[in-house]
Amino acid sequence: MSLDKTDVEKIAHLARLAINENDIPGYVRDLGNIFELVEQLSEADTSNISPMAHPLDAHQRLRADVVSETNQRELFQTIAPETADGFYLVPQVIE
Amino acid sequence: MHNKSLSELSASLHNGEFSSVELTQHYLDRINAHNNNLNAFITVCDDRALEQAKAADMQLQQKTAGILTGIPLAHKDIFCTQGVLTSCASKMLANFVSPYNATVVEKIDAAGMVTLGKTNMDEFAMGSSNETSFFGSVKNPWDTNRVPGGSSGGSAAAMAARLAPIATGTDTGGSIRQPASLCNLTGLKPTYGRVSRYGMIAFASSLDQAGPMANNAEDAAMLLNVISGFDQRDSTSVERDVPDYTADLNNSLEGLRIGLPKEYFGEGLDPQVAATVEAAIKVYESLGATIKEITLPNTHLAVPTYYVVAPAECSSNLSRMDGVRFGHRCDNPKDLTDLYARSRGEGFGDEVKRRILIGTYALSAGYYDAYYLKAQQCRRLVSQDFTQAFEDVDVIMGPTAPTTAFNLGEKTDDPVAMYLADIYTISTNLAGLPGMSIPAGFVNGLPVGLQIIGNYFDEARLLNVAHRYQQSTDWHTQIPDAFK
Numbered sequence: 001m002s003l004d005k006t007d008v009e010k011i012a013h014l015a016r017l018a019i020n021e022n023d024i025p026g027y028v029r030d031l032g033n034i035f036e037l038v039e040q041l042s043e044a045d046t047s048n049i050s051p052m053a054h055p056l057d058a059h060q061r062l063r064a065d066v067v068s069e070t071n072q073r074e075l076f077q078t079i080a081p082e083t084a085d086g087f088y089l090v091p092q093v094i095e
Numbered sequence: 096m097h098n099k100s101l102s103e104l105s106a107s108l109h110n111g112e113f114s115s116v117e118l119t120q121h122y123l124d125r126i127n128a129h130n131n132n133l134n135a136f137i138t139v140c141d142d143r144a145l146e147q148a149k150a151a152d153m154q155l156q157q158k159t160a161g162i163l164t165g166i167p168l169a170h171k172d173i174f175c176t177q178g179v180l181t182s183c184a185s186k187m188l189a190n191f192v193s194p195y196n197a198t199v200v201e202k203i204d205a206a207g208m209v210t211l212g213k214t215n216m217d218e219f220a221m222g223s224s225n226e227t228s229f230f231g232s233v234k235n236p237w238d239t240n241r242v243p244g245g246s247s248g249g250s251a252a253a254m255a256a257r258l259a260p261i262a263t264g265t266d267t268g269g270s271i272r273q274p275a276s277l278c279n280l281t282g283l284k285p286t287y288g289r290v291s292r293y294g295m296i297a298f299a300s301s302l303d304q305a306g307p308m309a310n311n312a313e314d315a316a317m318l319l320n321v322i323s324g325f326d327q328r329d330s331t332s333v334e335r336d337v338p339d340y341t342a343d344l345n346n347s348l349e350g351l352r353i354g355l356p357k358e359y360f361g362e363g364l365d366p367q368v369a370a371t372v373e374a375a376i377k378v379y380e381s382l383g384a385t386i387k388e389i390t391l392p393n394t395h396l397a398v399p400t401y402y403v404v405a406p407a408e409c410s411s412n413l414s415r416m417d418g419v420r421f422g423h424r425c426d427n428p429k430d431l432t433d434l435y436a437r438s439r440g441e442g443f444g445d446e447v448k449r450r451i452l453i454g455t456y457a458l459s460a461g462y463y464d465a466y467y468l469k470a471q472q473c474r475r476l477v478s479q480d481f482t483q484a485f486e487d488v489d490v491i492m493g494p495t496a497p498t499t500a501f502n503l504g505e506k507t508d509d510p511v512a513m514y515l516a517d518i519y520t521i522s523t524n525l526a527g528l529p530g531m532s533i534p535a536g537f538v539n540g541l542p543v544g545l546q547i548i549g550n551y552f553d554e555a556r557l558l559n560v561a562h563r564y565q566q567s568t569d570w571h572t573q574i575p576d577a578f579k
Binding site: 007008011012013014015016017018019020023027030031033034035036037038039040041042044046049050051052053054055056060061063072075076078079080081082088090091093 | 190191192194287288301302327330331333393395396398399400402403410414417418419420421422424428429430431432433434435436437439440441443445448449451452453455456459465466468469470471472473474475476478509510511514524525526527528551
């Protein structure tokens with residue numbers, strides 16, 4: 001299958017990933033080649049084959065609902081780009 | 096000092112032949128002398144390492160030291176290390192000083208080992224040549240015009256140049272074994288779930304696994320003893336006892352059944368690499384092993400399956416890097432969407448972007464069944480091949496990589512060609528099986544790795560099989576001339 005410029009722009013938007021206009025032809029080419037590789041899967045007969053999500057077919061482990069971590073907000077916010085009064089700051093969302 | 100095995104180093108430290116501070120300084124001096132050329136380390140922890148070494152020397156004096164106390168180690172820069180830059184070789188995390196330790200780091204610290212620094216890698220472990228690093232490519236000590244392999248290329252180059260006596264790596268599709276093959280090392284990817292992934296920056300969570308990159312099987316076993324085990328902070332960690340991986344190293348190989356998959360010796364394999372691997376298998380025959388040709392008929396599906404599953408998981412894992420709580424943030428965002436998109440666009444390199452885009456597409460509405468579900472079904476086909484094969488054989492052998500180390504820049508313009516460098520290693524990640532690469536000889540002065548694949552949780556056997564070969568050969572002791 002092949003992708004075009006609009007496809008790449010749409011996917012980039014879904015991924016919240018800004019890509020340079022100049023780089024789009026490169027992505028169109030490379031993603032097209034990669035999906036060509038992936039297309040080989042369509043030839044495999046997978047009827048009655050259950051999907052494998054996890055190598056050991058493990059089940060989600062449960063644990064008792066007890067406090068296991070203490071609050072370390074100040075430590076974690078030391079590496080944040082922008083904070084104030086214990087909050088993470090982002091551009092205004094609501095008018 | 097830098098030609099000794101871990102058990103020799105341990106003996107020297109315990110009998111006072113030299114101190115951990117002296118040993119650590121020796122390696123720091125070597126890093127200082129060679130890192131400009133190789134670019135194997137992103138961060139060198141000079142002062143911190145010497146502090147750790149002093150503490151180790153105290154323990155050695157007080158006779159409270161363990162077997163690895165005071166021995167230096169290099170960590171791949173994917174393991175969160177408290178108070179130390181943990182960049183994952185990305186601009187996105189080029190300012191990320193980790194506020195906590197990965198379980199692997201915690202366990203290695205608790206064993207009294209000394210962290211020399213954090214090694215270079217492909218950005219977020221996505222690559223097979225270490226050329227996608229934001230901090231520049233790494234050179235292969237065997238030929239500095241060539242790649243060391245990837246993604247654990249910095250750990251591999253550091254080990255090959257004897258800038259560290261042992262290192263950690265991670266392997267999502269071959270990232271321990273392929274660089275081990277290209278740099279003449281003993282690398283082990285354990286069974287999925289054997290080593291905790293907590294604090295190991297996630298690329299593809301159902302495939303990622305940490306393991307040792309060592310000079311020989313015994314050293315690898317000693318580090319695996321430290322890093323293995325159940326961790327309740329990793330929900331996929333396996334509750335299963337950890338054996339002493341050094342205990343069975345000397346077991347006889349008489350009667351060992353080795354399977355050779357015909358698919359691993361076909362088109363695409365360099366003939367001289369094939370001949371080298373076949374010669375290694377002859378050594379196993381002389382050690383009493385029997386050889387059987389087997390088939391893994393779905394091998395051709397492994398690479399395409401991986402390039403759906405791994406990007407899908409990475410697109411999800413990397414969505415947390417959004418410029419809000421940590422990592423790179425763009426200047427003057429005009430709104431929240433712009434903040435996300437430009438921070439990510441500026442912070443991620445080309446290969447990471449490609450994989451996020453592939454994964455996003457494969458998971459998007461209308462395409463999920465055709466790509467992601469189909470890939471998960473094919474993953475089971477690949478995995479079932481191994482289950483069948485292990486009914487008749489104890490281990491599977493073949494080449495680790497189709498060629499020796501390729502030239503820097505040779506495959507950077509062709510992602511698909513680069514992906515095929517992992518053609519023999521990817522299947523074991525999809526199945527979750529343990530795999531090793533060990534030095535098996537040279538072609539035109541460049542190392543060739545023999546891959547050994549085992550059944551689930553059969554690491555002790557892999558190490559035994561590797562160790563016995565290393566008792567009969569000396570490929571693993573070879574060091575490039577410039578780094579002797």
